[in-house]
Amino acid sequence: MPVPHVSDAIPRVLLRDNAFHSIRDAIVDGTLVPGERLNDADLARWLGVSRTPVREALARLEEAGLVQTKPGRYTMVSPLDVRTARAAQSVTAAMHELAVREAIPHLSPGDIAAMRAANSRFAAALRSGDVDAAISSDDEFHGIAVAASANSAIHAVLEQFTPLLRRLERVRFSSVSGRDSVAQHDRIIDLCEAGDVQAAASAARDNWMSLDALFNPEPTG
The missing domain is CATH 1.10.10.10 (Winged helix-like DNA-binding domain superfamily/Winged helix DNA-binding domain)
Incomplete structure:
Protein backbone atom coordinates (compact mmCIF):
# COMPACT_ATOMS: atom_id res chain seq x y z
CA MET A 1 0.00 0.00 0.00
CA SER A 78 15.24 48.31 14.10
CA PRO A 79 15.45 51.39 16.33
CA LEU A 80 12.60 53.88 16.00
CA ASP A 81 13.51 56.26 13.20
CA VAL A 82 11.50 59.42 12.51
CA ARG A 83 12.84 59.88 8.98
CA THR A 84 11.76 56.38 8.00
CA ALA A 85 8.37 56.90 9.63
CA ARG A 86 7.86 60.17 7.75
CA ALA A 87 8.54 58.41 4.45
CA ALA A 88 6.09 55.69 5.42
CA GLN A 89 3.52 58.36 6.34
CA SER A 90 3.67 59.94 2.88
CA VAL A 91 3.25 56.61 1.13
CA THR A 92 0.49 55.43 3.48
CA ALA A 93 -1.45 58.68 3.10
CA ALA A 94 -1.25 58.45 -0.69
CA MET A 95 -2.46 54.85 -0.67
CA HIS A 96 -5.46 55.64 1.53
CA GLU A 97 -6.31 58.61 -0.69
CA LEU A 98 -6.28 56.29 -3.70
CA ALA A 99 -8.23 53.59 -1.86
CA VAL A 100 -11.08 55.99 -0.99
CA ARG A 101 -11.09 57.38 -4.52
CA GLU A 102 -11.47 53.91 -5.99
CA ALA A 103 -13.79 52.61 -3.26
CA ILE A 104 -16.58 55.20 -3.32
CA PRO A 105 -18.37 53.84 -6.42
CA HIS A 106 -18.51 50.43 -4.71
CA LEU A 107 -19.32 51.34 -1.11
CA SER A 108 -22.65 49.91 0.04
CA PRO A 109 -24.89 51.25 2.82
CA GLY A 110 -23.55 48.35 4.86
CA ASP A 111 -19.99 49.55 4.31
CA ILE A 112 -20.92 53.06 5.45
CA ALA A 113 -22.60 51.63 8.55
CA ALA A 114 -19.51 49.50 9.24
CA MET A 115 -17.30 52.58 9.00
CA ARG A 116 -19.48 54.42 11.52
CA ALA A 117 -19.43 51.43 13.87
CA ALA A 118 -15.64 51.12 13.63
CA ASN A 119 -15.23 54.84 14.36
CA SER A 120 -17.53 54.53 17.38
CA ARG A 121 -15.33 51.74 18.72
CA PHE A 122 -12.27 53.88 17.98
CA ALA A 123 -13.72 56.78 19.99
CA ALA A 124 -14.67 54.51 22.89
CA ALA A 125 -11.17 53.01 22.96
CA LEU A 126 -9.62 56.48 23.11
CA ARG A 127 -11.90 57.47 25.98
CA SER A 128 -10.86 54.39 27.94
CA GLY A 129 -7.17 54.77 27.08
CA ASP A 130 -7.02 51.39 25.33
CA VAL A 131 -4.32 51.94 22.71
CA ASP A 132 -4.52 48.40 21.32
CA ALA A 133 -8.27 48.66 20.76
CA ALA A 134 -7.95 52.16 19.29
CA ILE A 135 -5.39 51.08 16.72
CA SER A 136 -7.37 47.92 15.91
CA SER A 137 -10.54 49.98 15.35
CA ASP A 138 -8.64 52.53 13.28
CA ASP A 139 -7.27 49.71 11.11
CA GLU A 140 -10.80 48.36 10.74
CA PHE A 141 -12.18 51.77 9.76
CA HIS A 142 -9.62 52.39 7.03
CA GLY A 143 -9.66 48.77 5.93
CA ILE A 144 -13.26 49.04 4.72
CA ALA A 145 -12.34 51.45 1.93
CA VAL A 146 -9.19 49.48 1.12
CA ALA A 147 -11.25 46.30 0.73
CA ALA A 148 -13.93 48.07 -1.33
CA SER A 149 -11.28 49.44 -3.69
CA ALA A 150 -10.42 45.83 -4.63
CA ASN A 151 -6.91 47.00 -5.45
CA SER A 152 -4.39 44.39 -4.36
CA ALA A 153 -1.46 46.75 -4.99
CA ILE A 154 -2.81 49.22 -2.42
CA HIS A 155 -3.18 46.41 0.12
CA ALA A 156 0.37 45.18 -0.52
CA VAL A 157 1.93 48.64 -0.09
CA LEU A 158 -0.02 49.30 3.11
CA GLU A 159 1.00 45.91 4.51
CA GLN A 160 4.61 47.01 4.19
CA PHE A 161 4.45 50.61 5.39
CA THR A 162 1.61 50.89 7.92
CA PRO A 163 3.43 48.88 10.65
CA LEU A 164 6.21 51.49 10.69
CA LEU A 165 3.65 54.15 11.61
CA ARG A 166 1.71 51.99 14.05
CA ARG A 167 4.91 51.18 15.91
CA LEU A 168 5.68 54.85 16.52
CA GLU A 169 2.05 55.57 17.29
CA ARG A 170 2.06 53.09 20.16
CA VAL A 171 5.07 54.79 21.72
CA ARG A 172 3.81 58.37 21.33
CA PHE A 173 0.07 57.84 21.26
CA SER A 174 -1.83 61.09 21.86
CA SER A 175 -5.46 60.99 22.98
CA VAL A 176 -5.83 64.62 21.89
CA SER A 177 -4.78 63.98 18.31
CA GLY A 178 -6.79 60.77 18.50
CA ARG A 179 -9.96 62.70 19.29
CA ASP A 180 -9.23 64.91 16.29
CA SER A 181 -9.03 61.75 14.22
CA VAL A 182 -12.52 60.70 15.30
CA ALA A 183 -13.92 63.90 13.80
CA GLN A 184 -11.81 63.43 10.68
CA HIS A 185 -13.21 59.91 10.30
CA ASP A 186 -16.76 61.29 10.59
CA ARG A 187 -16.01 63.73 7.79
CA ILE A 188 -14.61 60.96 5.59
CA ILE A 189 -17.74 58.88 6.18
CA ASP A 190 -20.10 61.76 5.36
CA LEU A 191 -18.22 62.56 2.16
CA CYS A 192 -18.15 58.91 1.12
CA GLU A 193 -21.87 58.62 1.75
CA ALA A 194 -22.46 61.76 -0.34
CA GLY A 195 -20.35 60.31 -3.15
CA ASP A 196 -17.94 63.26 -3.15
CA VAL A 197 -14.91 61.41 -4.48
CA GLN A 198 -12.43 64.29 -4.57
CA ALA A 199 -13.23 65.67 -1.11
CA ALA A 200 -13.41 62.23 0.53
CA ALA A 201 -10.06 61.16 -0.96
CA SER A 202 -8.43 64.41 0.19
CA ALA A 203 -9.90 63.99 3.67
CA ALA A 204 -8.49 60.47 3.89
CA ARG A 205 -5.04 61.72 2.93
CA ASP A 206 -5.25 64.61 5.42
CA ASN A 207 -6.22 62.18 8.19
CA TRP A 208 -2.98 60.24 7.77
CA MET A 209 -0.86 63.36 7.29
CA SER A 210 -2.25 64.70 10.59
CA LEU A 211 -0.02 62.21 12.42
CA ASP A 212 2.75 64.84 12.48
CA ALA A 213 2.30 65.07 16.26
CA LEU A 214 3.91 61.63 16.43
CA PHE A 215 7.11 63.02 14.98
CA ASN A 216 7.15 66.27 16.93
CA PRO A 217 5.60 65.57 20.33
CA GLU A 218 5.06 68.55 22.57
CA PRO A 219 7.60 68.80 25.38
CA THR A 220 6.39 67.79 28.81
CA GLY A 221 7.23 69.19 32.23
Whole structure:
Protein backbone atom coordinates (compact mmCIF):
# COMPACT_ATOMS: atom_id res chain seq x y z
CA MET A 1 0.00 0.00 0.00
CA PRO A 2 1.50 3.39 -0.93
CA VAL A 3 2.16 5.90 1.81
CA PRO A 4 -0.89 8.18 2.03
CA HIS A 5 -0.51 11.84 1.27
CA VAL A 6 -0.57 13.96 4.43
CA SER A 7 -3.43 16.28 3.53
CA ASP A 8 -3.32 18.34 6.71
CA ALA A 9 0.33 19.38 6.47
CA ILE A 10 0.73 23.16 6.74
CA PRO A 11 2.07 24.60 3.45
CA ARG A 12 5.50 26.20 3.71
CA VAL A 13 4.18 29.50 2.39
CA LEU A 14 1.62 29.59 5.20
CA LEU A 15 4.30 28.88 7.81
CA ARG A 16 6.40 31.69 6.39
CA ASP A 17 3.48 34.12 6.37
CA ASN A 18 2.44 33.15 9.89
CA ALA A 19 5.98 33.67 11.13
CA PHE A 20 6.19 37.03 9.37
CA HIS A 21 2.91 38.31 10.85
CA SER A 22 3.66 37.01 14.34
CA ILE A 23 7.12 38.59 14.51
CA ARG A 24 5.90 41.79 12.86
CA ASP A 25 3.05 42.15 15.34
CA ALA A 26 5.42 41.52 18.26
CA ILE A 27 7.67 44.32 17.01
CA VAL A 28 4.79 46.73 16.44
CA ASP A 29 3.16 46.13 19.83
CA GLY A 30 6.45 46.43 21.68
CA THR A 31 6.82 42.81 22.76
CA LEU A 32 10.11 42.89 20.85
CA VAL A 33 11.69 46.24 21.68
CA PRO A 34 13.89 48.49 19.50
CA GLY A 35 17.47 47.24 19.48
CA GLU A 36 16.58 43.77 20.76
CA ARG A 37 18.72 41.00 19.27
CA LEU A 38 16.75 38.32 17.43
CA ASN A 39 17.85 34.71 17.38
CA ASP A 40 16.18 32.60 14.71
CA ALA A 41 16.38 29.44 16.84
CA ASP A 42 14.64 31.18 19.75
CA LEU A 43 11.98 32.59 17.42
CA ALA A 44 11.45 29.18 15.86
CA ARG A 45 10.87 27.62 19.29
CA TRP A 46 8.46 30.42 20.21
CA LEU A 47 6.46 30.00 17.01
CA GLY A 48 6.68 26.20 16.90
CA VAL A 49 8.17 26.12 13.40
CA SER A 50 11.51 25.32 11.81
CA ARG A 51 14.18 27.96 11.37
CA THR A 52 13.60 28.23 7.60
CA PRO A 53 10.27 30.13 7.70
CA VAL A 54 11.68 32.32 10.49
CA ARG A 55 14.69 33.26 8.36
CA GLU A 56 12.41 34.00 5.41
CA ALA A 57 10.19 36.13 7.66
CA LEU A 58 13.17 38.07 9.02
CA ALA A 59 14.32 38.81 5.46
CA ARG A 60 10.88 40.27 4.67
CA LEU A 61 10.90 42.26 7.90
CA GLU A 62 14.28 43.74 6.97
CA GLU A 63 12.81 44.86 3.63
CA ALA A 64 9.93 46.44 5.57
CA GLY A 65 12.36 48.38 7.77
CA LEU A 66 11.42 46.62 11.01
CA VAL A 67 14.57 44.51 11.33
CA GLN A 68 18.25 45.23 10.76
CA THR A 69 20.80 42.55 9.93
CA LYS A 70 24.58 42.54 9.97
CA PRO A 71 25.53 39.28 8.18
CA GLY A 72 27.46 36.98 10.46
CA ARG A 73 27.04 39.29 13.45
CA TYR A 74 23.46 40.01 14.48
CA THR A 75 19.82 40.51 13.60
CA MET A 76 17.95 43.04 15.70
CA VAL A 77 14.72 45.01 15.91
CA SER A 78 15.24 48.31 14.10
CA PRO A 79 15.45 51.39 16.33
CA LEU A 80 12.60 53.88 16.00
CA ASP A 81 13.51 56.26 13.20
CA VAL A 82 11.50 59.42 12.51
CA ARG A 83 12.84 59.88 8.98
CA THR A 84 11.76 56.38 8.00
CA ALA A 85 8.37 56.90 9.63
CA ARG A 86 7.86 60.17 7.75
CA ALA A 87 8.54 58.41 4.45
CA ALA A 88 6.09 55.69 5.42
CA GLN A 89 3.52 58.36 6.34
CA SER A 90 3.67 59.94 2.88
CA VAL A 91 3.25 56.61 1.13
CA THR A 92 0.49 55.43 3.48
CA ALA A 93 -1.45 58.68 3.10
CA ALA A 94 -1.25 58.45 -0.69
CA MET A 95 -2.46 54.85 -0.67
CA HIS A 96 -5.46 55.64 1.53
CA GLU A 97 -6.31 58.61 -0.69
CA LEU A 98 -6.28 56.29 -3.70
CA ALA A 99 -8.23 53.59 -1.86
CA VAL A 100 -11.08 55.99 -0.99
CA ARG A 101 -11.09 57.38 -4.52
CA GLU A 102 -11.47 53.91 -5.99
CA ALA A 103 -13.79 52.61 -3.26
CA ILE A 104 -16.58 55.20 -3.32
CA PRO A 105 -18.37 53.84 -6.42
CA HIS A 106 -18.51 50.43 -4.71
CA LEU A 107 -19.32 51.34 -1.11
CA SER A 108 -22.65 49.91 0.04
CA PRO A 109 -24.89 51.25 2.82
CA GLY A 110 -23.55 48.35 4.86
CA ASP A 111 -19.99 49.55 4.31
CA ILE A 112 -20.92 53.06 5.45
CA ALA A 113 -22.60 51.63 8.55
CA ALA A 114 -19.51 49.50 9.24
CA MET A 115 -17.30 52.58 9.00
CA ARG A 116 -19.48 54.42 11.52
CA ALA A 117 -19.43 51.43 13.87
CA ALA A 118 -15.64 51.12 13.63
CA ASN A 119 -15.23 54.84 14.36
CA SER A 120 -17.53 54.53 17.38
CA ARG A 121 -15.33 51.74 18.72
CA PHE A 122 -12.27 53.88 17.98
CA ALA A 123 -13.72 56.78 19.99
CA ALA A 124 -14.67 54.51 22.89
CA ALA A 125 -11.17 53.01 22.96
CA LEU A 126 -9.62 56.48 23.11
CA ARG A 127 -11.90 57.47 25.98
CA SER A 128 -10.86 54.39 27.94
CA GLY A 129 -7.17 54.77 27.08
CA ASP A 130 -7.02 51.39 25.33
CA VAL A 131 -4.32 51.94 22.71
CA ASP A 132 -4.52 48.40 21.32
CA ALA A 133 -8.27 48.66 20.76
CA ALA A 134 -7.95 52.16 19.29
CA ILE A 135 -5.39 51.08 16.72
CA SER A 136 -7.37 47.92 15.91
CA SER A 137 -10.54 49.98 15.35
CA ASP A 138 -8.64 52.53 13.28
CA ASP A 139 -7.27 49.71 11.11
CA GLU A 140 -10.80 48.36 10.74
CA PHE A 141 -12.18 51.77 9.76
CA HIS A 142 -9.62 52.39 7.03
CA GLY A 143 -9.66 48.77 5.93
CA ILE A 144 -13.26 49.04 4.72
CA ALA A 145 -12.34 51.45 1.93
CA VAL A 146 -9.19 49.48 1.12
CA ALA A 147 -11.25 46.30 0.73
CA ALA A 148 -13.93 48.07 -1.33
CA SER A 149 -11.28 49.44 -3.69
CA ALA A 150 -10.42 45.83 -4.63
CA ASN A 151 -6.91 47.00 -5.45
CA SER A 152 -4.39 44.39 -4.36
CA ALA A 153 -1.46 46.75 -4.99
CA ILE A 154 -2.81 49.22 -2.42
CA HIS A 155 -3.18 46.41 0.12
CA ALA A 156 0.37 45.18 -0.52
CA VAL A 157 1.93 48.64 -0.09
CA LEU A 158 -0.02 49.30 3.11
CA GLU A 159 1.00 45.91 4.51
CA GLN A 160 4.61 47.01 4.19
CA PHE A 161 4.45 50.61 5.39
CA THR A 162 1.61 50.89 7.92
CA PRO A 163 3.43 48.88 10.65
CA LEU A 164 6.21 51.49 10.69
CA LEU A 165 3.65 54.15 11.61
CA ARG A 166 1.71 51.99 14.05
CA ARG A 167 4.91 51.18 15.91
CA LEU A 168 5.68 54.85 16.52
CA GLU A 169 2.05 55.57 17.29
CA ARG A 170 2.06 53.09 20.16
CA VAL A 171 5.07 54.79 21.72
CA ARG A 172 3.81 58.37 21.33
CA PHE A 173 0.07 57.84 21.26
CA SER A 174 -1.83 61.09 21.86
CA SER A 175 -5.46 60.99 22.98
CA VAL A 176 -5.83 64.62 21.89
CA SER A 177 -4.78 63.98 18.31
CA GLY A 178 -6.79 60.77 18.50
CA ARG A 179 -9.96 62.70 19.29
CA ASP A 180 -9.23 64.91 16.29
CA SER A 181 -9.03 61.75 14.22
CA VAL A 182 -12.52 60.70 15.30
CA ALA A 183 -13.92 63.90 13.80
CA GLN A 184 -11.81 63.43 10.68
CA HIS A 185 -13.21 59.91 10.30
CA ASP A 186 -16.76 61.29 10.59
CA ARG A 187 -16.01 63.73 7.79
CA ILE A 188 -14.61 60.96 5.59
CA ILE A 189 -17.74 58.88 6.18
CA ASP A 190 -20.10 61.76 5.36
CA LEU A 191 -18.22 62.56 2.16
CA CYS A 192 -18.15 58.91 1.12
CA GLU A 193 -21.87 58.62 1.75
CA ALA A 194 -22.46 61.76 -0.34
CA GLY A 195 -20.35 60.31 -3.15
CA ASP A 196 -17.94 63.26 -3.15
CA VAL A 197 -14.91 61.41 -4.48
CA GLN A 198 -12.43 64.29 -4.57
CA ALA A 199 -13.23 65.67 -1.11
CA ALA A 200 -13.41 62.23 0.53
CA ALA A 201 -10.06 61.16 -0.96
CA SER A 202 -8.43 64.41 0.19
CA ALA A 203 -9.90 63.99 3.67
CA ALA A 204 -8.49 60.47 3.89
CA ARG A 205 -5.04 61.72 2.93
CA ASP A 206 -5.25 64.61 5.42
CA ASN A 207 -6.22 62.18 8.19
CA TRP A 208 -2.98 60.24 7.77
CA MET A 209 -0.86 63.36 7.29
CA SER A 210 -2.25 64.70 10.59
CA LEU A 211 -0.02 62.21 12.42
CA ASP A 212 2.75 64.84 12.48
CA ALA A 213 2.30 65.07 16.26
CA LEU A 214 3.91 61.63 16.43
CA PHE A 215 7.11 63.02 14.98
CA ASN A 216 7.15 66.27 16.93
CA PRO A 217 5.60 65.57 20.33
CA GLU A 218 5.06 68.55 22.57
CA PRO A 219 7.60 68.80 25.38
CA THR A 220 6.39 67.79 28.81
CA GLY A 221 7.23 69.19 32.23
